[in-house]
Amino acid sequence: MRSFTPVLAITVLLAGPAVAQNPQASLPTRPSGYPRSYDKLIADARAEGKVRIYANADRAEMVPVVAEFKRLFPGVAVYYADIGSTEMYRRYTRETRGRQYSADIVWSSAMDLQIKLINDGYAQQYASPEKPALPETAVWKNMGYGVTAEPIGIVYDRRAIPDAQAPRTHHALERLLRQRRADFAGKVATFDAARSNTGYLYLSQDFLATRDTRSLVEAIGATRPVLATSTQPMLAGVASGKLAIAYNVIGSYALEQARRNPRLGVVFPTDYTLVTSRIAFISRDARHPAAARLFLDFLLSRAGQVQLARHSLWPVRTDVPARRLPARQTRVVRVGPQLLVNLDHLTRQRFLREWTASLAKGREQHP
Secondary structure, X not given: OOOOEOOHHHHHHHHOHHHHHOHHHOOOXXXXXXXXXXXXHHHHHHHHOEEEEEEOOOHHHHHHHXXXXXXXXXXXXXXXXXXXXXXXXXXXXXXXXXXXXXXXXXXXXXHHHHHHHHHOOOEOOOOOOOHHHOOHHHEEOOXXXXXXXXXXXXXXXXXXXXXXXXXXXXXXXXXXXXXXXOOOOOOEEEXXXXXXXXXXXXXXXXXXXXXXXXXXXXXXXXXXXXXEOOHHHHHHHHHHOOOOEEEEEEHHHHHHHHHHOOOEEEEOOOOOEEEEOOEEEEEOOOOOHHHHHHHHHHHHOHHHHHHHHHOOOOEOOOOOOOOOOOHHHEEEOOOOHHHHHHHOHHHHHHHHHHHHHHHHHHHHHOO
C-alpha cells in the first residue's frame, strides 16, 4: 500500500516563500460569479486546514495543479495519494466501513467503480457553482462529477511501424496484428481486464461499441500480449522499443510523452474513440467537507481546468481551450447508472471468461 505524499511540501516551493512564511499574506477571494455565501465555505475550509484526496491521476502531473489551488486558496494543505483504481476502491471502502480516517475526495478513472460507490451511499450531495458550465453527460445526482474528457487511443513505436502503416481504425489494428503476428510476438500490450478496473471499463465499452471487438481480442491474443494494470508501463515499453503497440491507453498521457519522445506515435481511431472521464465525489464521511468542496470546485472551474489541460488531463469543460477530437469520432462514456451493469458479479465473471477465452483462442490458432 502506498503512503500519503504531501503535495503541499512541493507546492510551497512553487508558490513562493511569501505564502510559505505567512499564509495570511494573501487572503483568498471568492471566485467571480459565486454567491456571497461562498465566503463562509472558504473560511470553513481554511479553518479545517487540509483536504485528503485519493486519486489515480499521475502525481507529477498534479503538482502544478495543486500549486495553483494553493496560490488561490492559501491555508488549505493538500494531501494526495496516488493509488491504482482497484486498490483505491478496496482501501477506501475498507477504511470507511471500519470508521477509519479516509479520503475527503475520491477521484478515479474507473468510472464504473465510482458510480458504484456513489450508488452504494458513499458520496454526499453537493451542487457545485460550476455545474452549469459542465456538459450534461458529466454530472450525476449532484454527487459524481466528471472532471476530465480523455480519449483512449493506440500508441505505437514509429521505428517498428512507419506512420503511413499505423492503424487508424480498430479493424486496421486487427489486420496489422494478424499480418505481422510473428514480428509483434510479445511486443503488444493492453490492459489486464481482470486486474485493472480501468482496463475492464475500456474493454467492456469496446464490446458495447461493436461485436468485432472479439475478433480484435483474438488477434491481440495471438501475439501473446503483455497485460498491464496502468498506462505508464505500456508507454514506457513502447518508448524503449520493448513494445511495438499499446492498445487502449489514456491518450492525454500518450500525447504528453510523445511531445518529449519522437519515437512514440499516437492514434485515435477514426471509427470510434472512447472518451472517458475521471469521476470525483466528496466522501459521505469527509472529515474536511468544506475543503473538499473548495478543491472540487477548483478542479471544475476555468482556472482548474486550464491547469489540467496544461498537464496531460484534457478538460471536461468545452469553454477551456484544448485539443479536441471531432464529435463524430468520439463515443463519450456518460457519468451515470448505466455503468453499473458491468459490475454485476455474474455479468463481470461471464465477461472475463469470454475475454480470457478470446485471448486463448488467438494463441491456440497460432501456437
